[in-house]
Amino acid sequence: MTQSTTMPISHRRKMAIYGAVLVGMFMAVLDMQIVATALPTIAADLGKLELFGWVGASYLLATAAVTPFYGKLGDLFGRKRVFMVAIGLFVVGSLACGLAWSMESLIAARVLQGLGGGGLMTSAFGILADLFEPRERAKYQGYSSAVFTVSGLIGPVAGGFIAQAIGWEYIFLINLPIGLGLIALLAMVMPNFATGRQPKIDYSGGLLLAGAVTALVFWAEEALGGGYGGVMVYLLPLVVIAAAAAFVLVERRAAEPIVPLHLLSNSTIALSLIISVISGVATLGMLNYFALFLQTVTGLPPAFAGLLFLPSSVGSLVASVGTGFLVSRTGRYKPYPVASMALGIAVMLAFSTVNAATPIWLIGVLMFFFSVSIGLQMQTLMVAVQSTAPRQDVGAATGTLTLARMIGASLGLAANGGILTAGLLRGQAGISPETLAAMPGKMTEMTPSVIATLPAAAGQEVVSVFAAAFSMVFYSGAALFAVGLICALFIKNVKLQSHGKAPSRAPERQAVLAE
Template sequence: MTETASPAPAPMSFSRKMTIYVALLAGLFMAVLDAQIVATALPTIAADLGRLELFGWVGAAYLLATAAVTPFYGKLGDLFGRKRVFMAAIVIFVIGSLACGLARSMEMLIAARVIQGLGGGGLMTSAFGILADLFEPRERAKYQGFSSAVFTVASLIGPVAGGVISQTIGWEYIFLINLPIGIGVIIVLIFAMPNFETGRKPSIDYMGGFLLAAAVTALVFWAEEALGGGYGGVMVYLLPAVVVAALVGFVVVERRADEPMVPLHLFSNRSISLALAISVVSGVATLGMLNYFALFLQTVTGLPPALAGLLFLPSSVGSLLASVGSGMLVSRTGRYKIFPVISMVLGAVVMIGFSTVHATTPLWFIGILMFFFSVAIGLQMQTLMTAVQAAAPMRDVGAATGTITLARMIGASLGLAANGGLLTAALMRGQEGISAGTLAAMPGPMSEMTPTAIATLPPEAASEVVEVFATAFGTVFYFGAALFAVGFLCALLMPNVKLAGRGGEAPTGGRAAPAGVPAQAAGE
């Protein structure tokens, strides 16, 4: 297919770039926040709307819709220009948020969350793609550090914000708060952001996108059913076949497509393939673990919700410092490999540290662990994004960005299900060893014991239940440590390349990149 040369956008002032950048961060923050904010608001929502058996789909619907459309947005940005695609995504997201706030039944809310997710996937993918348009590779690493910090902070404060808002002004406002922010972002980008026209003739790979969306959706749904504790149902056995068939069909279609949704040649680049593998593994061990920390802190240490929430503050600080600091160092040196390596080692150590936490563990020690857990997240998220964008040809930056975003989401989805399944299984094993008196005092099975229920037990029974929870969470944390070890091996295998600086500074070794080849590729 003949490609028309992309006209270079007119030079922009620093203040204009920063205006666009802040607007992108606001959009990214909303999209990530809404993936987590419903966790603590769900009991309130279910009490108001009824249909308690459906409340799990309030979160799953958003996650599935976001995962399904992420590859589309990356490729559409490459074809039509990322401004148009980002604007369309935020309009869809705002409409979905309004529909969520106005929902008067659980079914309506789930449908509205699907709409919201269709926009949220575009916000996450397009925001990082636009950064590639705004900044050179080294400079981009610095600003992606702030972006990754926003990603992590939103994930951390989402459950806390959801609980506070739902209990004070009403659960509807966890969605309606997006309206003024989203409208403000739209107004800013209309006037401040150039079009970044690609000059390419649109040729959308609908079939490839559909097959990839089907594979991802089936995989996430299977994880919820099998790993999350569904077990035994026919879908547990049928969905893996759907995943395999969809992926085979996807590869066949992508080989023949003029504009493949995910160009298969990206996977032949070692930096990209290893970054994607690390993103999936670390997504399971980090983003897939965040939702369980509040339960861990309240059950094992006995902390009230407010104090447990305060322990997330060190996490926010750790993520911010690690993301921004690593971004600045990559910007200065052009080297990024060391950061995912350190991240994986640190993550494994922190997971082992968490496995030692019991009811008498000092709060300062838990705070340190929370801090370094998010440092581990911050060190790898933006550096892997930088690695993928630098290794991909400029015409495929959007597709590459969408692919690594999708990899993280798949990891987070698998992590939520796998960690939940491990915890439930360990709790039920622990129940077999507790005393008859404790078992008689419990209002239900161990897997349904909440912090509130534990507080109603006699002291001896409560202590025994807490010990079972501590042991069960230890299983989850050891699993996380093993995942970080796998990620460490992948990080070691990444090429130790040097990003090009301003004016196309040559990579290490003095070999300039050929025309049309990313600067990183010349150093591999």
């Protein structure tokens, strides 16, 4: 029989919990990164390059759909149980991915994996909110951002190497021992924070929100040229509007709304959500396409293309950890999303000029600053939202912000894929008859391995078409960053209050320890 005893958490215990949470976050984020450079290899093995983007989008879409549930479940039941269930789902999904026999089965397995991945990231940030006060939290969330950086450092290189050396299946199967070991560790060291609330789950609200997000992502794919077109372009917006309207009506009456609507009345939270959607489209939603971009335009094999993600990882590390310390020291967070959006505009415009003749070192510099723009805003917006939301809604607010990012990333994978596909089809209409004769299929079927088999002149022309198509993707990213900059300028320039002279000595929280 399980008994609960209330006990304070020592600093050493906090650090042990924090380390365990970082491992879980690392596992989820690594799987977003490690698949990037392996996707062209997966497409060459399983076929159907037109489904390329959905290997990533399905994971992010499932993550976005369940994120609000995890935030609320953590608020109601305690984050230990929820976190461990999420790890279990993620491990089962990883096994299914490793056993996939077709692109469709892999996409389905990625959905299952995403059902767990959404809980890993949302619960991790919620646990940090339980452990640390706002200014102290900024520092530790800066460290948490380093997890994104390390995964970005290891993921693309490891994904390309594993896919090239022993098979792409193992980029998923590697999660099994990590996940099982983490479950055992958390069972021993992590307490379950008491909530003192009666669990009432807003299932109808969550399902309506998931339906609206799913229809929106499919519409982006259809409308921008990557899908099947036709009547769905006109039908899906009606589904989105109907589901969103019903969601608002349900949330107004729900005892425990999945997304408390009163949070949206706060301008800081509302603007942070908008910026997160925008940055998700322009950054996370572009990650997998960077791998395709590098392998097609530069002609590098997967393992070497992954090395170009190293400068990106360094940029994210410098920006995220640095801003974490600065926010902790000064209490100010507004300058960083403003700088992030401005830098994003410049980097996207610079990327639009990259072609087959661009030096590799210059691409590395652009990758560095691309991730600096991510690191400047990701954790500072989380601090802004968590410090503004009422204490009882911190988990829901955290989940809502994570949801916004995942919606943006899912939209980005679908929309950027549509823009790229439309650009490739336009480019195909202008290439020479000789190149058309040498191509074994349509431009949208040209994987890096296929391009490598073409005659030199034909290969160069195909690469030029890819470069021009990617330029349109980058132009759209610059426009989104410009909208994000306007939003960031309107965030209130408040100063976080320090709890005592030494933030690391914040008052201890109470926890329920299962014995």
